[in-house]
Amino acid sequence: MDNTDLHNDLIIRDYKEDDYDEIVKFWYLTDMGNPERGDSKDTIKRTLELGGKLLVMETKSSRQVCGTSWMTYDGRRILLHHFGILPEYQGKGLSKILLKESLQFVKSIGAQVKLEVHSTNLKAANLYKKFGFVHLGEYNVYIIRDVSNL
Ligand SMILES: CC(C)(COP(=O)(O)OP(=O)(O)OC[C@H]1O[C@@H](n2cnc3c(N)ncnc32)[C@H](O)[C@@H]1OP(=O)(O)O)[C@@H](O)C(=O)NCCC(=O)NCCS
Numbered sequence: 001m002d003n004t005d006l007h008n009d010l011i012i013r014d015y016k017e018d019d020y021d022e023i024v025k026f027w028y029l030t031d032m033g034n035p036e037r038g039d040s041k042d043t044i045k046r047t048l049e050l051g052g053k054l055l056v057m058e059t060k061s062s063r064q065v066c067g068t069s070w071m072t073y074d075g076r077r078i079l080l081h082h083f084g085i086l087p088e089y090q091g092k093g094l095s096k097i098l099l100k101e102s103l104q105f106v107k108s109i110g111a112q113v114k115l116e117v118h119s120t121n122l123k124a125a126n127l128y129k130k131f132g133f134v135h136l137g138e139y140n141v142y143i144i145r146d147v148s149n150l
Contacts, residue, residue, distance in 0.1 A: 003092050009061050010094070012101045015054035017041065019065070023056070026065050030084035036145055039082070047072045053105050054082075057098050067094055069102040071113070078106055080115040083124075099131050116141055 001009070015023070020041045027033035044054060050073060057067030066089040070082040080102060085094045106113045115133065117124045129135075144150070 006059075006089075006092060006094075007097065009059050010057055010066075010097065011060055012055050012057045012067075012098060015044065015048070015056050015068075017045070019056060020044070022065050023068060026068060026086060027082060027084075029086060032082050032084050038145075044070075050074070051109070052078075053102075055098065055102060055105070057085075057094065067098045069098050071102060071105055073109060073111065076111065078109060078111050078113040080106075080113055083115070095127055096130075099127065103131065 024033060027039070033039075047070070048054065052070070052072040054071075055067075055069040056065055057069075058065045064086070066086040068082050068084060069080065072079050072081070083095075083099070083102070085098070103113075113133075114136075115128065117128065
């Protein structure tokens, strides 16, 4: 299938709970599935109830999930994460289609949008810059994963 046929074969839709198992496999295959991140079915549900969105890109012909874009909203900013394309579908322009659709959601909310990308991930950085994201400066990212001792 050439890129034009592939692009015509795509749909982008909202996540539904039945997708969870396949999405987890997808995140594993795209190196976004670190269990330490704690991204359970309930976490997804909560973020959607809070006004976030999880977009799923799939092929119409084979119902193959080939991309996700998860945007969480805390009432102040939107955080874009779990943005990725299945390895065998990379390099065919799919991320641009998915990011364009994601930014329509951002526009509909009207809040600032932020993301974290590893400094070595030049593909992703190039993509984000192309869509207007600007590097915020030399910030480091900190997190408490284990809250049981707080
Ligand atoms: C980053 C990622 C989403 C790009 O998806 P993709 O579908 O392969 O990218 P596309 O074919 O749509 O290309 C989009 C843009 O990415 C950049 N890009 C893609 N491949 C590139 C490469 N090999 N080198 C440099 N930049 C590249 C370019 O800016 C390109 O735009 P252009 O073709 O107009 O020059 C994909 O590599 C991916 O899913 N990686 C694993 C998950 C990940 O790292 N996600 C980002 C987490 S922050």
